[in-house]
Amino acid sequence: MxxxxxxxxLNDALAEELARDENVVxxxxxxxxxxxxxxxxxxxxxxxxxxxxxxxxxxxAGFIGLGIGASMLGLRPVVELMFWSFAFVAYDQIVNNxxxxxxxxxxxxxxxxxxxxxxxxxxxxxxxxxxxxANHPGVxxxxxxxxxxxxxLMKTAIRDNDPVFVMENTxxxxxxxxxxxxxxxxxxxxxxxxxxxxxxxxxxxxxxxMTSLKAAKILAAxxxxxxxxxxxxxxxxxxxxxxxxxxxxxxxxxxxxxNKPFCAVSAQIAAMIQEKAFxxxxxxxQRVCALDAPAIYSPPLEKQQLPTxxxxxxxxxxxx
Amino acid sequence: xxxxxxxxxxxxxxxxxxxxxxKGVGDPVDVGDVIAEIETDKAVMELEAFDEGILxxxxxxxxxxxxxxxxxxxxxxxDEDMPxxxxxxxxxxxxGATVAGRSLAAPPKAGxxxxxxxxxxxxxxxxxSPLARKIAGAKGLxxxxxxxxxxxxxxxxxxxxxxxxxxxxxxxxxVPETPAGQGDRRIPLSSMRKxxxxxxxxxxxQIPHFYLNIELDAGELVRLRTQLNVHLEQxxxxxxxxxxxxxxxxxxxxxxxxxxxxxxxxxxxxxxADVHLSVAVAVEDGLVTPVxxxxxxxxxxxxxxxxxxxxxxxxxxxxxxxxxxxxxxTVSNLGSYGIKSFSAVxxxxxxxxxxxxxxxxxxxxxxxxxxxxxxRLAIGLSAxxxxxxxxxxxxxxAELRGLLENPTWMLL
Numbered sequence: 001m002x003x004x005x006x007x008x009x010l011n012d013a014l015a016e017e018l019a020r021d022e023n024v025v026x027x028x029x030x031x032x033x034x035x036x037x038x039x040x041x042x043x044x045x046x047x048x049x050x051x052x053x054x055x056x057x058x059x060x061a062g063f064i065g066l067g068i069g070a071s072m073l074g075l076r077p078v079v080e081l082m083f084w085s086f087a088f089v090a091y092d093q094i095v096n097n098x099x100x101x102x103x104x105x106x107x108x109x110x111x112x113x114x115x116x117x118x119x120x121x122x123x124x125x126x127x128x129x130x131x132x133x134a135n136h137p138g139v140x141x142x143x144x145x146x147x148x149x150x151x152x153l154m155k156t157a158i159r160d161n162d163p164v165f166v167m168e169n170t171x172x173x174x175x176x177x178x179x180x181x182x183x184x185x186x187x188x189x190x191x192x193x194x195x196x197x198x199x200x201x202x203x204x205x206x207x208x209x210m211t212s213l214k215a216a217k218i219l220a221a222x223x224x225x226x227x228x229x230x231x232x233x234x235x236x237x238x239x240x241x242x243x244x245x246x247x248x249x250x251x252x253x254x255x256x257x258x259n260k261p262f263c264a265v266s267a268q269i270a271a272m273i274q275e276k277a278f279x280x281x282x283x284x285x286q287r288v289c290a291l292d293a294p295a296i297y298s299p300p301l302e303k304q305q306l307p308t309x310x311x312x313x314x315x316x317x318x319x320x
Numbered sequence: 321x322x323x324x325x326x327x328x329x330x331x332x333x334x335x336x337x338x339x340x341x342x343k344g345v346g347d348p349v350d351v352g353d354v355i356a357e358i359e360t361d362k363a364v365m366e367l368e369a370f371d372e373g374i375l376x377x378x379x380x381x382x383x384x385x386x387x388x389x390x391x392x393x394x395x396x397x398x399d400e401d402m403p404x405x406x407x408x409x410x411x412x413x414x415x416g417a418t419v420a421g422r423s424l425a426a427p428p429k430a431g432x433x434x435x436x437x438x439x440x441x442x443x444x445x446x447x448x449s450p451l452a453r454k455i456a457g458a459k460g461l462x463x464x465x466x467x468x469x470x471x472x473x474x475x476x477x478x479x480x481x482x483x484x485x486x487x488x489x490x491x492x493x494x495v496p497e498t499p500a501g502q503g504d505r506r507i508p509l510s511s512m513r514k515x516x517x518x519x520x521x522x523x524x525x526q527i528p529h530f531y532l533n534i535e536l537d538a539g540e541l542v543r544l545r546t547q548l549n550v551h552l553e554q555x556x557x558x559x560x561x562x563x564x565x566x567x568x569x570x571x572x573x574x575x576x577x578x579x580x581x582x583x584x585x586x587x588x589x590x591x592x593a594d595v596h597l598s599v600a601v602a603v604e605d606g607l608v609t610p611v612x613x614x615x616x617x618x619x620x621x622x623x624x625x626x627x628x629x630x631x632x633x634x635x636x637x638x639x640x641x642x643x644x645x646x647x648x649x650t651v652s653n654l655g656s657y658g659i660k661s662f663s664a665v666x667x668x669x670x671x672x673x674x675x676x677x678x679x680x681x682x683x684x685x686x687x688x689x690x691x692x693x694x695x696r697l698a699i700g701l702s703a704x705x706x707x708x709x710x711x712x713x714x715x716x717x718a719e720l721r722g723l724l725e726n727p728t729w730m731l732l
Binding site: 251278279280281282283318319 | 449450451452453454470471474476477
């Protein structure tokens with residue numbers, strides 16, 4: 001099976017869908033001639049032309065609004081945000097318009113729209129808005145952790161008839177995984193157990209899944225603890241059953257989350273676990289989140305801000 | 321110094337008694353506060369705090385003795401952590417405080433009496449994970465006797481895997497069960513059935529039962545009841561049952577022989593001042609024993625009314641917990657089912673239970689050595705031999721016989 005980067009997997013997904021459906025278009029800053037700020041749209045403009053891959057000015061509210069209008073008239077736009085942190089200037093378009101149109105039209109208007117881009121970075125570029133966006137009914141939010149998931153989820157997102165927000169990660173773009181050549185789709189709302197274990201569940205999404213897998217290796221090698229790693233893949237819809245199934249097996253959960261802790265995705269999951277699996281818990285549900293501060297500039301401290309495998313191990317040992 | 325120890329308050333003092341705790345668990349304590357009253361060999365003196373903090377644990381209950389230097393309580397300072405629970409000292413069981421501290425309102429789950437002092441500190445909630453509680457519930461294990469190995473002493477699932485067999489109030493059935501096949505019904509235990517199973521198994525396995533039986537002449541009782549009921553009917557009032565008389569007599573006899581109105585409390589026998597009479601009432605899928613409080617102060621009519629009211633509400637499950645807890649003596653009557661005599665299982669932590677049979681008409685040899693028709697009533701007494709000896713049980717039954725054969729005595 002070919003081994004490709006996360007970036008290439010996304011590029012393949014976009015290319016395949018552009019080729020498959022003439023209604024698919026790509027809009028964004030520097031997505032066409034410059035091949036995308038992170039080169040996710042490499043070669044697509046050359047291959048599919050001006051009408052399918054459109055460079056937009058630095059005006060997120062404008063070009064996301066453009067995407068919404070195009071979607072309402074039958075196209076399937078994929079809008080790139082250079083960083084998801086820039087979504088905030090277009091919040092009205094994303095939440096009020098994209099998120100509410102199906103409801104406000106009494107179900108008559110579909111809104112097939114993908115907004116994608118990296119959801120990590122520097123102080124004003126590094127927000128992880130999956131928790132705040134997933135708060136809104138009417139939208140879907142996915143956070144692929146591997147190249148395989150990125151490709152499968154992106155293709156499903158483009159074919160979905162509701163707005164789907166795909167949160168990528170600059171630190172994963174260059175990482176490689178095995179991805180099959182034949183076509184596949186990954187349904188939204190289905191989690192994936194990335195490592196089986198019986199002692200404890202590490203539940204994560206996005207890059208935190210990689211951190212969890214590292215921690216699971218250390219736990220097995222140094223502490224004899226067999227941790228299961230559950231990759232949510234999709235934040236909304238959320239695969240509650242997969243989470244509960246794992247917790248019912250291991251009776252302990254540590255949630256690993258690159259969100260800031262307050263109102264994070266992991267806070268939602270912790271509430272859900274205690275509500276639905278209370279009698280199965282043998283320890284309090286714990287969380288390892290980003291440190292609750294703006295992105296830290298000091299390089300040594302910056303390394304500590306996002307969850308590290310060491311912090312995960314330490315948290316696990318506190319309830320083992 | 322977070323522990324508060326029994327001080328040496330006089331030259332000759334070797335041990336003291338905690339007369340009263342002026343501060344309770346959770347109370348803040350300042351330097352100089354009086355936290356307890358201590359009785360020495362000479363006087364009752366006040367124990368003052370030398371440190372400030374929160375009173376976290378009390379090891380010697382009121383009335384308990386402790387030797388000088390023995391730990392009485394634990395005072396947690398502002399920035400200190402609780403110590404691991406390895407027990408404050410090896411001498412704690414001497415005080416017997418935890419057993420005396422049990423109120424009659426909440427009879428202990430049988431089987432934990434001996435082990436309770438080992439792990440639990442009075443007034444302290446047992447820390448256990450939800451899963452551990454679920455497993456303990458399913459296995460019938462008592463959490464209070466298990467030492468937790470989780471963070472902060474929390475009982476977690478693995479502690480129940482290794483829990484000693486002895487900690488189980490309900491031992492697993494040794495006889496293999498016959499599995500339910502086609503056409504058989506498997507009826508899951510209701511919470512009432514579970515409690516009955518647990519309590520009565522504990523009673524039969526942990527209380528040394530013995531049984532006494534008498535048969536008495538109920539002729540007068542039947543005549544008096546008929547007479548009174550004619551009068552009550554004319555007055556438009558509710559009739560009295562034979563059982564009402566028996567209950568009244570059981571209470572009256574218990575005031576004469578207070579030893580039967582008692583319970584075994586580890587290092588003491590508690591004789592209760594009031595007779596709180598439990599009456600066994602059959603309900604759907606089980607039985608409950610509602611309690612007539614201070615029954616020795618109640619007239620025949622009051623007892624009759626109380627039983628009717630409690631039994632009716634027991635059958636519709638409307639009883640409040642305080643209405644079926646805290647009994648000190650139980651009467652079980654199967655006479656209305658035609659049972660002639662039986663031996664009931666003691667309702668723990670009580671010391672005796674009366675088993676009342678049906679009044680049967682049969683030929684008897686009377687005082688003139690003639691064979692005559694008579695009304696006979698068989699009564700059984702099941703007693704806890706740790707509390708009641710054979711002679712005491714016999715004395716109680718003799719009192720009961722006197723009252724029931726001469727029911728007008730009850731009017732006195």
